Amino acid sequence: MPNLALIQGRIVPLKDARVPVEDRGFQFGDAVYEVIRTYGGRPFALPMHIARLRRSARAVDLPVPWDDERLTRWISRLIRRSGFREAKIYVQVTRGEAPRNHPYPAVVRPALVMTVRRLVPPDPAFRERGIRAVTLPDPRWARCDVKTVNLLANVLAREEARRRGVDDAIFIRDGFVAEATAANVFAVVKGRLVTPPEGPSILSGVTRACLIELAREAGIPAAEKRMAARDLRRADEIFLAGTTVEVLPIVRLDGKSVGGGKPGPTAARLFREMRRAVSAGRWM
Secondary structure, eight states, X not given: OOOEEEETTEEEEGGGOOOOTTBHHHHXXXXXXXXXXXXXXXXXXXXXXXXXXXXXXXXXXXXXXXXXXXXXXXXXXXXXXXXXXXXXXXXXXXXXXXXXXXXXXXSOOOEEEEEEEEOOOOOHHHHHHXXXXXXXXXOOOSOTTSOBSOOHHHHHHHHHHHHTTOSEEEEEETTEEEEESSXXXXXXXXXXXXXXXXXXXXXXXXXXXXXXXXXXXXXXXXXXXXXXXXXXXXXXXXXXXXXTTEEEEEEEETTEEXXXXXXXXXXXXXXXXXXXXXXXXXXX
């Protein structure tokens, strides 16, 4: 079963996919994107992902000329052609090809690229034993709520985490928790589930929204509020939430144990609730 790409509506093997050197996504990072996963060959929360793609595009004045039905049809074709039951689909819209110049071209012809690969989920042992993380100052731009392809700060932070011998980094902005390099952050503080609120400091994740919904349905007190770094370090539980990691507990932060060094019950419960909802076809 091949990894595939869809370039402007045409499906090709991923190894043969090409984009022009003067595409503004390559030259300027003038592009937005989404990452969607499948469960059993069915895309998870696809309308939510497409809606966020459009929000990101509007925020950077980038036209998306394809309607939701066409985008959905192309994504479904890629999934079927790949044959992957568990897949990761990447969707990117750029402002298109133009001679290198900072102002927009007079005529904008957006370019669409999609890819599909087999999803390799985190090793179950990570969920069972938890991961380690560090906190780092947040050097990113002021609109982290826009899902652009400009991820160099995230790349550097993940590399810094690797060099320190841990698995991920959590950004701290002005003394408050933002998010991890590729996931949202949740914590249990004084018996309440807390996650930073929507706003320019975080990308509001699709999985984040689903977990908040599930928590409230399960009677778990949940709040979207600013969380000081010092409160995060005192939390009883910390876990990450994202499309590919789902729910991933953190058991050491900045070299200190979280929750006795073991994954906590809230993360475990929400992971079970999410898998139960997916099995029942929710958000599918």
